[in-house]
Amino acid sequence: MLIFENIRLALSSIRANKMRSFLTMLGMIIGISSVIAIVSLGDTMRSVVANEYKNVGLGLAYMYINPPDDTYGDNTYFTTADAEKLKEAMGDDLAYVGFNQSLRKDMTVGRRTKTLYVSGLAENPTAMKNLKIIYGRMLSDKDFQEKRHHIVLQKETAEGFFGDANAVGKTVKVKLNEDQEEFLVVGVYENQDSALMKALQGGSMEFAYIPESLMVTEDSYNWSLYFVVSDVNQMDSMKSRVTAYMARMKNLQPEYIVMSSASEEMGMIDSMLGSLSAVVGAIAAISLVVGGIGIMNIMLVSVTERTREIGIRKALGARTRDILTQFLIEAAMISAAGGLIGTILGISVVAIGGMLFGITTVVKPQVIVIAVAFSAMVGLGFGLYPARKAAKADPVIALRYE
Template sequence: MLLENMNMAIHAIKANKMRSFLTMLGIIIGIGSVIAIVSIGDTMRFMVSDLYKNVGMTLAYVYVWPADGDGMRESDYFTLDETERMKEVFGDELTYIDSNASVNAEALYGRNKVKYQFEGIYADYSAVHEINIVYGRNLNEADIKGRKNNVVLEANGAKELFGTENAVGKTFRTTIYGSTDDYHVVGIYRLDQSPFEAIMAGRSETRAGYMPDTLLTWPNDTFFGVRVFAREGTDMKVFSDKLSAYLAKTKNRNKEDIAFSSAASEMGTVDAVMGGLSAAVGGIAAISLLVGGIGIMNIMLVSVTERTREIGIRKALGAKTRDIMIQFLTESAILSALGGILGVLTGAGLVMAGGLLFGIGVVIKPAVILVAVGFSALVGLFFGIYPAQKAAKADPIDALRYE
C-alpha cells in the first residue's frame, strides 16, 4: 500500500514538474541555508580549535592583579630566580616558563629597514612550540645564559631585510630599550600558516623573530607576568588552582589576586560563543522552512481541487477515508523530502565550493544532513494534513459531479 501511494505521489509530481519545483523552492532555500550556516559555523569552530591546538592547549599566562584595586607592589613582579624556583617546585608538571617579553624594533641593513616584533624565548621553547628551522640553528643555552645578541628570523622578513632567505651569518643593527647594537642571525625559520591563520593574522608590515629572553629582561631581570606551558594532558583548571595557590603564598597575596588565563579556557569561551551564534543564525534561517511549508499546503489544496473527480472515483470504488488521507500525506511528504535533499545538495555544495575557493577544509556533519532531510519531511507532513483531510472528507457523490 505504501509503495503504491509513493508511486502515485511521484506520478503526480512528475505530471506538474514546474509547479512541483516552485513548491519545493521554499524548502530548498530553507534547508540549504540551514546546512550552509551550520556547516560554516562548525568549520569555523574546527579551525579555531585547530588554531589553539597549534598555539598549545596547555599554554597559560600568569600575573598578579590585585582584586581590591590596590596598586602593584614591587614584590608582585616576577624575577628570573622565581621562575627557576617554580621549575623546581612543579617539576615535570611545568614544561616551559619564560617572561613573555617581546619588543617592537626596526632592523637596519644597508638602506633596508624592516619592522620586527622580537619575542624573547629560552632554548627549550621549541619543545612546546614548533619552530620550523630551514637555515642555521635555533637559539641554544649558551645564547640565553650569555645574553648574546643572536636572533632567529622568519624567512619572509629575512628576505625583505637582506634580499635573501638564507641570511645566516649576517648582521643588522637595531635599537632595543634605547640601546643600539649589532645583532647576528643564527637561524631562519619558516612560518607555516593555514589559510585561516593567515586571515586571522591579517596583512601586517611587522615581521617576526626570536631572541634570548634574557636580553629583554635586562637590566633588572624583573617582569610583569610569566608564560607557562603545562605538561600535555594536564587539567588546566586543576593546574590553575595549584599554581595560583603557590603564587599567592610566595607573593603574600590572596588567591583571587592571581590572574590566570589559559588557551583552553579561551578556546572554550570562543567555541561557546561561535556555537551559540551558529545555532541562532541557523534557527533564523529555519524560519524560511515555514514559508516553504505554507507553499506546500497551498499547492496541495490546489491539487485536491484539481483531482476532486479522481477522489470521488476512488471513494466510489471502495477507497476508505484513511486511504485518501494517506495518499495526499505521502505526496506532501515526498514533495518536501525531495526539496530537503535538493536543499542539502545546494547548501553543502556552496560550502564545499567556498572551502575550495579559500583553500579551507570544511566540516559537514552527516547528523545535520539527516536531521535536515527528516525535518523537511515532517514539515511536508504537518502542512499536508489540512489538504489531506479536506480530500479525505470529500463526499463521493459531490466529487463525481465536480467539473
C-alpha cells in the same frame, strides 16, 4: 503495488506543474541549506579554534596580579628573579617559564628597513614555540643564558631582505632600544598558521625570535608571566601550585593571583561558538516551517484543482485511505526533493567557503540526517490536512465539480 502507483501519480502531478512544484520546494531548499550551512560553519569554526589552540599548546598558561584596591607596587609585577625562582621550585613540572615579550621593532639590512614583531624566548624555547625550521636551527638554551645576539627569521622576512630564504649566517640590525644592534641569523622558519589566524593577525604580520634575556633585564617589571606545564593533564593542579607559591613569594592572598590557561580559553570559545551555532541554526530552521506552509498551500490548490479526479477514483472504488496516501506521498516527495537539493546546496556552500579560506570544513552526517528528517516531518505534517480534505471528499459532489 499501490504504493508505486501513488508515487507514479505524484511524479506525474509534479511534472505537470514544474514551476509551481519548484517554487513550493524553494522554501525547503532554503531552509535545509541554511541549517546545514550554519551548523556546519559553527562546527568548522570550533574545529579551527581547537586546532589553533593545539598549535599554541594546551599546556600554556599565564598569570598576572590584580592587587586589592588597584594598589600597584613592586610586589604586583614579575621580575626575572621571580621567573627563575618559580622554575626552580616547580622543577620538571614546568617545561617553560618566560614573559612572552613581543614588540614591534625596526629591522634593517643595508638600506632596507622593515617593521615587524620581535618576540623573546626563554630556556627550552620549543616548549613555548614549536617552529618549523627549514634552514639552520632553533634558538638554544645557551643563546638565552649567554645573551647571544642570535635571531630566527620568518621565511618571508629572509626573502624580503636577502632574496633567498636561506639567510643562515647573515646578519640583520634590530633597533631594540635606542641603538641598532646586530644579530646573526641562526635559523629560518616557515609560518604554519592557518588562513584564519593569518587573517586575524592582519595577513602580512611577520615575527622574528631572539633570546628573551636581551629584551627583559633584571630590573624590569613585567605585567604577566607565562609558563608551560610538562603534563597537560596536570594543568589544574599546577595552576593551584603556581598560584600558592607565587602568593607566598609576593606576600599576597592567592585570590589576587589571576590565572588563565589556553585550554580554559579554548573551552569558553568552543562553548560560545556552539551556543551561537545552535541559536542561529534554530532561527534558520524557521524557514523550514515557512516551507511547510508553502507545501500545505500548494497541496490545497492541488486538491481543489483535482476534485473531479478524486470523485472519479472514489466512484471506481478507491478507498479514503488510498486517496489520503496519494496526496501524502505527493507532499512527501515535494518535501524530500527540496530536502535533497537543499542538502547538496548547503554542503556545497560550506565546501566552497572552506576552499576560499583554506580551512578544512566539518559537515557532520547527523546534522544532515536531522535536517532532512525534520524537513520530511514538516512536509508530511503540513501535507496531512490537504490529504485528509481530499480523502473525505464526497464522490457525488466531487463528480459534479467543474
